[in-house]
Amino acid sequence: MTVVTKMKGFAAAAGLAATLLTGGASYALAEEVTLTMAVPDWPPTRIMKKFFDEQYKPPSGNKVKLDVDFIPWPDFYTRVNASLTSGEQKYNFIVSDSQWLGAFVEGGYYRKINDLLDADPDFKKTLMSVHPAPLAAYSTYPYKSENYYGFPQFPDVLVTFGRKDILCNEEEQKNFQAKYGKKLPCTGEEIDAMTWDDFKNVGEFFRRKKGEMLAGAPAEDDFYGIAFQAGKGYDFSSMQINGFIWQMGGNIWDETQAPAGQAEGVVNSPQAVAALEKYLSLLEYMPPVAKTGTMDIFKSDELFREGKVAMNIDWIGLGEASLDPKSSKVSDKLVFGQMPGTMVDGKNVKWSNIGGQPFVLTTWTTPEQTKEAVDFVKWWLSDDIQHQFAASGGQSAVKSVYEDPKYVTYRPWNRAWAPQLDWQKDVWHVPQFFELLTQQQDQFDLAITGKQDAKTTLDNIAKFQQDLLKNAGLIQ
Amino acid sequence: MRLSPDNWKLAILAGLAVSAAAVIALPASASFWIIGAVAAMIAAAFVVNAYRRKYYGGLLVAPAIAVLFVMNIFPLLWSLGLSFYAYQSNQQSIRFVGLANYIKVLTNDIMAPANWGALVNTAMFVVLTVTAQMVVGFLLAMLFAKQFPLRKYLLILVLTPMMLSVVASGVFFTYYYDPTFGILSYVVNAITGGQFILMSTKVGAVTGIVFADAWMWSPFVMLLVLAGLVSVPKYLYEAAAIDRVSKWRQFWTITFPYIRGLLMLALLFRTIEAFKLADLVILLTKGGNDTMTISYHLIRIANEQNKTSEGAALSYLMLFMVIVLTNLYLYIANRRSQGA
Numbered sequence: 095m096t097v098v099t100k101m102k103g104f105a106a107a108a109g110l111a112a113t114l115l116t117g118g119a120s121y122a123l124a125e126e127v128t129l130t131m132a133v134p135d136w137p138p139t140r141i142m143k144k145f146f147d148e149q150y151k152p153p154s155g156n157k158v159k160l161d162v163d164f165i166p167w168p169d170f171y172t173r174v175n176a177s178l179t180s181g182e183q184k185y186n187f188i189v190s191d192s193q194w195l196g197a198f199v200e201g202g203y204y205r206k207i208n209d210l211l212d213a214d215p216d217f218k219k220t221l222m223s224v225h226p227a228p229l230a231a232y233s234t235y236p237y238k239s240e241n242y243y244g245f246p247q248f249p250d251v252l253v254t255f256g257r258k259d260i261l262c263n264e265e266e267q268k269n270f271q272a273k274y275g276k277k278l279p280c281t282g283e284e285i286d287a288m289t290w291d292d293f294k295n296v297g298e299f300f301r302r303k304k305g306e307m308l309a310g311a312p313a314e315d316d317f318y319g320i321a322f323q324a325g326k327g328y329d330f331s332s333m334q335i336n337g338f339i340w341q342m343g344g345n346i347w348d349e350t351q352a353p354a355g356q357a358e359g360v361v362n363s364p365q366a367v368a369a370l371e372k373y374l375s376l377l378e379y380m381p382p383v384a385k386t387g388t389m390d391i392f393k394s395d396e397l398f399r400e401g402k403v404a405m406n407i408d409w410i411g412l413g414e415a416s417l418d419p420k421s422s423k424v425s426d427k428l429v430f431g432q433m434p435g436t437m438v439d440g441k442n443v444k445w446s447n448i449g450g451q452p453f454v455l456t457t458w459t460t461p462e463q464t465k466e467a468v469d470f471v472k473w474w475l476s477d478d479i480q481h482q483f484a485a486s487g488g489q490s491a492v493k494s495v496y497e498d499p500k501y502v503t504y505r506p507w508n509r510a511w512a513p514q515l516d517w518q519k520d521v522w523h524v525p526q527f528f529e530l531l532t533q534q535q536d537q538f539d540l541a542i543t544g545k546q547d548a549k550t551t552l553d554n555i556a557k558f559q560q561d562l563l564k565n566a567g568l569i570q
Numbered sequence: 571m572r573l574s575p576d577n578w579k580l581a582i583l584a585g586l587a588v589s590a591a592a593v594i595a596l597p598a599s600a601s602f603w604i605i606g607a608v609a610a611m612i613a614a615a616f617v618v619n620a621y622r623r624k625y626y627g628g629l630l631v632a633p634a635i636a637v638l639f640v641m642n643i644f645p646l647l648w649s650l651g652l653s654f655y656a657y658q659s660n661q662q663s664i665r666f667v668g669l670a671n672y673i674k675v676l677t678n679d680i681m682a683p684a685n686w687g688a689l690v691n692t693a694m695f696v697v698l699t700v701t702a703q704m705v706v707g708f709l710l711a712m713l714f715a716k717q718f719p720l721r722k723y724l725l726i727l728v729l730t731p732m733m734l735s736v737v738a739s740g741v742f743f744t745y746y747y748d749p750t751f752g753i754l755s756y757v758v759n760a761i762t763g764g765q766f767i768l769m770s771t772k773v774g775a776v777t778g779i780v781f782a783d784a785w786m787w788s789p790f791v792m793l794l795v796l797a798g799l800v801s802v803p804k805y806l807y808e809a810a811a812i813d814r815v816s817k818w819r820q821f822w823t824i825t826f827p828y829i830r831g832l833l834m835l836a837l838l839f840r841t842i843e844a845f846k847l848a849d850l851v852i853l854l855t856k857g858g859n860d861t862m863t864i865s866y867h868l869i870r871i872a873n874e875q876n877k878t879s880e881g882a883a884l885s886y887l888m889l890f891m892v893i894v895l896t897n898l899y900l901y902i903a904n905r906r907s908q909g910a
Contacts, residue, residue, distance in 0.1 A: 171874070172873060175660070175873070175874075175876070178660065179659035179660050179876065197660055197876070198660065200660075200661065201660035201661055201662070202662055203660075315750075316750070325856070326855075326856040326857065326858040327856040381749070381750050382749035382750065382755075382765055382767045382770075383748060383749050383750055383767075385749075385767055385770040386749070386767060386769040386770050386775075386855075386858070386859075387769075387855065387856070387858035387859065388744075388769065388854075388855065388856065388858070397750060400751075402750055525660075528870075528874045528875045528876075529875050532870055532874065532875070536684075536857070539856075539858045543770065543858060543859060544770075545860075558680060561679065561680055562680060
C-alpha cells in the first residue's frame with residue numbers, strides 16, 4: 095500500500111466519521127413534536143391545515159406535526175365537550191366559540207397564556223396586533239379582562255348580502271323612489287348606509303307573488319325582500335337581536351359590570367323592548383319559514399342562494415357558497431355591504447354581535463408542545479400567512495393585514511369588514527352561558543312565532559337571568 | 571369463615587370493607603380503581619366457586635354477564651349514584667346532596683316548569699305517535715295479508731322508511747314541510763290560493779312530527795301484525811264461512827286472538843321508543859312551538875349545559891315512569907290473556 099493510498103483511506107475514514115457525527119448530532123437535536131387540534135370541518139380550518147403542511151418551518155428546527163381532527167359542525171360542541179369533560183386530554187389546540195371560554199376555563203381545560211405573552215415580547219406584539227374588539231371577544235375571560243386565552247382562527251361579522259340584478263334594476267329603482275322618496279340601495283356604499291327602516295322598506299317593497307313582475311320579468315316563485323336569522327336552534331336569533339338591542343341603546347346582562355350589574359331592569363329595559371319589537375316587525379317581510387322558528391343562518395343563506403330574497407344578513411363565513419355557481423343561483427349577481435344600523439344623533443350606529451372562533455391551548459399541553467404552539471401561533475398571525483388566508487377565503491383581524499389596500503380585493507365582502515370591527519361586541523363568556531342562551535333562545539322563539547309579545551319575552555328572560563346569576567354569585 | 575379463593579361471601583365482606591376504607595381515606599380518582607379491582611376480585615371468587623362446584627352453565631354465561639355489567643349495569647348504577655351528588659361534568663368538584671336534585675328538577679322555580687312542560691309534551695307524543703303507528707300499521711298489515719298484484723314490491727316499498735336513518739327522514743320532512751321549497755305547502759297553496767305554513771303553530775308542528783314518526787315506524791307495527799295474520803290457519807275461516815259467520819265476527823273471534831300478543835308487543839316496543847323521542851323533534855322544530863320532549867330537554871341539560879347530576883335525576887324519574895307504565899301494561903295484558 096502506497097502512502098497516497100494510505101492517505102486516501104484515512105481521508106475517507108475521517109469523512110465517514112464526520113458525516114456520521116454531524117448526521118448523528120442533527121438527529122439528536124431535531125425532535126418530533128405533535129400538536130393535536132380539534133377543529134370544525136369547514137374551509138377556514140382546512141386552509142389552516144393546508145398552509146401548515148405546505149409552508150410551516152418551525153424556528154426550533156424540530157419536526158412539528160399538526161394532527162387535526164376535522165369534526166362536522168353539528169357535532170363539534172358535543173365532541174369537544176365530551177373530550178374535555180371525559181378527561182382524555184387528547185387535544186393541545188381547540189377551536190372554540192368565544193362563548194365557551196368561561197365554561198372550559200373554569201373547568202380547568204383552557205390554558206391562560208399571560209405567562210407566555212410576558213415571556214415572549216414578539217408573541218405579545220403579534221397578539222396585540224389583533225383589533226381590540228375581536229381580541230377581547232376571542233381571548234379574554236372574564237370578557238374584556240386582562241386574562242388572555244385564545245387566538246383568532248376565523249374572525250367573522252354579520253354583513254348584508256344583496257342581489258345587484260334586482261336592487262339595481264331601473265324599473266325597481268324608479269318605483270322604489272316613487273314609493274319611499276329614497277333611492278333603493280344598490281351599491282355596496284348605499285347598503286353600508288342603510289338603517290333598519292331602509293331594510294324594512296326593501297322587505298316591504300319586494301314582496302312579490304309568483305307571476306308578478308320582478309326586475310322586468312315575471313317572478314318564477316314567491317319572492318321576498320329581506321331575510322335574517324330567526325331560528326330557535328343554538329344562537330340563531332340572539333346573535334341578530336343583540337345587535338338591535340345595542341344599537342337602540344339597550345343592553346344584555348353585562349358581565350363586565352358583575353356583580354353590581356343587574357339583569358332585571360337592563361335586559362327588559364324600554365330600549366331593549368323597543369329593539370326586540372323592531373326586530374319582530376321585520377319578520378313579516380321575510381320568507382314564511384321565518385314564522386316557524388327554523389329560519390337559522392343556514393336556511394336564510396339557502397333562500398338567498400336559491401334566489402328567493404333580495405337581501406340577507408348573514409355571517410361572512412357562509413359567503414363562499416354564494417359565490418360558487420355550483421351552489422348558488424345568484425353567484426354572478428352579488429353585492430355586499432355592512433349590516434344595517436340605527437340612526438342616533440345623526441350617526442348610523444352599527445353595534446353587532448361578533449361571530450367567528452378563536453383557537454385555544456389546553457392545560458395539559460407540555461412545555462415542549464407549548465413552545466412549538468407559540469411559534470405556530472406567531473406564524474399563523476404573521477402578515478404573510480394572514481394575507482394568504484384572506485386571499486383563500488378567510489378573514490383577518492390583524493390590523494396591518496386588513497388595513498392593507500390589497501385586503502378588499504380578496505373577496506367582495508371584505509370592503510365591509512374593517513369598518514364594522516369597531517362595532518363588534520360579544521355575548522356572555524360566563525360558565526352559565528349555555529343555560530342563559532337556551533332559555534333566551536326559547537323565549538325569543540315564542541316571540542318570533544307570535545306566541546308572546548316583546549315585553550313579556552324580555553321580562554321572562556330578565557327574571558330567569560336574575561335568578562340564575564344571583565344563585566351563581568354573579569349578581570349581588 | 572375459611573380463607574379460600576372460592577369463598578365469595580368472604581370476598582364480598584372484604585371487598586365492602588376495603589371499598590369503604592378507600593372511599594374514606596383516598597381521593598375519588600384512586601378509590602374508583604380500588605373499588606373496580608375489588609369488584610373484579612369478587613367476580614373471580616364467584617367464577618372459582620362455580621368451577622369447583624362444576625357449575626359449568628353459570629361459567630358459560632359469565633362472560634355475557636360480565637359484558638352486560640361493564641357496559642350496561644355499571645353505567646346505570648354510576649349515573650344513579652351521580653343523581654345524589656352535585657356534579658357538573660365540566661367542573662372538578664363533587665359533593666353529596668341526597669335527594670336535592672330530584673326535588674330541584676320537580677319543584678325549582680327555574681327548572682321545574684320546563685321539565686313539567688317537556689313531560690306533558692312527551693306524554694302527548696307517546697299517545698299520538700303510538701296510536702297513529704298502531705292504526706296505520708294494523709291497516710297496512712290487513713292490506714298486505716291479502717294477495718294482490720305487485721304485493722311483494724309494494725311491501726318492500728312500505729318497509730323502506732323503517733330502514734332509513736332518522737336524520738335522513740328528518741331532513742326529508744324538513745323540506746317536505748318547508749313553506750318555500752316544500753311540496754306540501756305548494757300543493758295546499760295551489761288549491762287554497764293562500765299561504766300554508768304547517769310548522770307555524772303547535773297543532774301543525776305536532777302533526778308534522780307525529781306524521782313523520784308514523785311514516786317511519788308504522789311499517790314496524792305492520793310487520794309484527796302481519797306475522798300474526800299469516801299464522802292464522804285457513805281452515806278456521808273456511809269453517810266460519812260454512813257457519814255463515816259475519817266478517818266482523820270472524821275478525822274478533824278468529825283473527826284478533828292470533829294477533830293480540832303481537833299487537834301488544836308492538837305497543838310495548840313503540841311506547842318505550844316514543845318516550846325517548848328526540849331526534850325528529852331536534853330536526854323538525856328544535857323543540858319550538860311547544861314541542862319540547864323530555865329526551866331532548868335532557869340532552870340540553872346534561873350535554874349542552876353539563877348539569878350531569880340534574881340530568882341523571884331527571885333521567886331516573888323518566889325511567890321510573892316508563893318502568894311503572896310498562897309493568898302496568900304487562901300486568902293488564904297478562905290478566906287479559908289469562909281471562910281469555
